[in-house]
Amino acid sequence: MRIPKTFIIVGTFAGMLFVLTAANPLPKRNLQVLPDDISDSQLDSIMKQYNKALGVSCNFCHIKRSDYPDSLDYASDKDPMKTTARKMMRMTIEINQKNFMTDENKRPHELNEVTCYTCHRGEAWIESGQ
Ligand code: HEC
Ligand code: HEC
Numbered sequence: 001m002r003i004p005k006t007f008i009i010v011g012t013f014a015g016m017l018f019v020l021t022a023a024n025p026l027p028k029r030n031l032q033v034l035p036d037d038i039s040d041s042q043l044d045s046i047m048k049q050y051n052k053a054l055g056v057s058c059n060f061c062h063i064k065r066s067d068y069p070d071s072l073d074y075a076s077d078k079d080p081m082k083t084t085a086r087k088m089m090r091m092t093i094e095i096n097q098k099n100f101m102t103d104e105n106k107r108p109h110e111l112n113e114v115t116c117y118t119c120h121r122g123e124a125w126i127e128s129g130q
Contacts, residue, residue: 030075033089034109050085053116054124061085092116 029036034043051057061082062072077083089109096111103111 028075030077033086033093035107050116052122053120055120055122056124060124088116 031038034046047058050061054060058072058074061079062074063076063079065071065073092114093108093111095114097108100111100113101108102113
């Protein structure tokens with residue numbers, strides 16, 4: 001059987017597209033302060049810093065998943081503490097950007113002259129609602 005050339009070309013493109021999208025799935029993140037291109041490990045290390053700075057666990061700002069209550073729904077914005085944390089992130093970035101933008105190679109969210117720990121010192125003042 002002869003396969004028309006256009007079929008082969010279209011098929012090859014579709015195959016390539018599938019491989020590309022499977023290898024690089026679009027980020028399904030809900031980031032409003034941090035950049036979307038942030039790596040998983042950078043994001044993870046920032047989140048661990050928050051735990052230390054406030055003396056809390058991840059569930060201080062992230063609600064439980066309804067389908068798997070043992071896991072947290074990190075993308076959800078239902079916990080008001082997450083909204084408060086975003087305000088704090090913007091404030092901290094602004095303090096650094098305005099006063100400590102000494103390294104032009106760094107992006108504002110990477111500056112850490114002033115961090116959450118600078119003020120919080122390992123403690124959260126308000127109790128979690130959960
Ligand atoms: C003090 C509050 C706070 C704590 C504690 C915290 N997070 Fe977050 N987390 C946030 C905020 C705020 C965002 C959204 C950041 C943004 O909008 O750029 C976020 C976003 C995330 C995201 C990205 C979710 C998405 O897909 O949109 C992940 C994953 C995550 N956190 C994991 C963790 C883990 C794991 C821990 C514990 C090690 C943790 N977080 C602790 C506040 C917190
Ligand atoms: C310049 C000082 C300062 C910095 C820096 C700072 N915070 Fe705060 N934060 C405060 C103060 C003060 C409060 C209490 C506000 C109140 O009582 O209404 C607070 C409250 C909070 C709360 C509400 C729970 C609580 O502890 O009262 C969260 C969550 C929080 N901060 C997260 C963060 C995170 C995450 C960072 C770093 C991205 C950060 N903060 C950086 C001063 C700071």
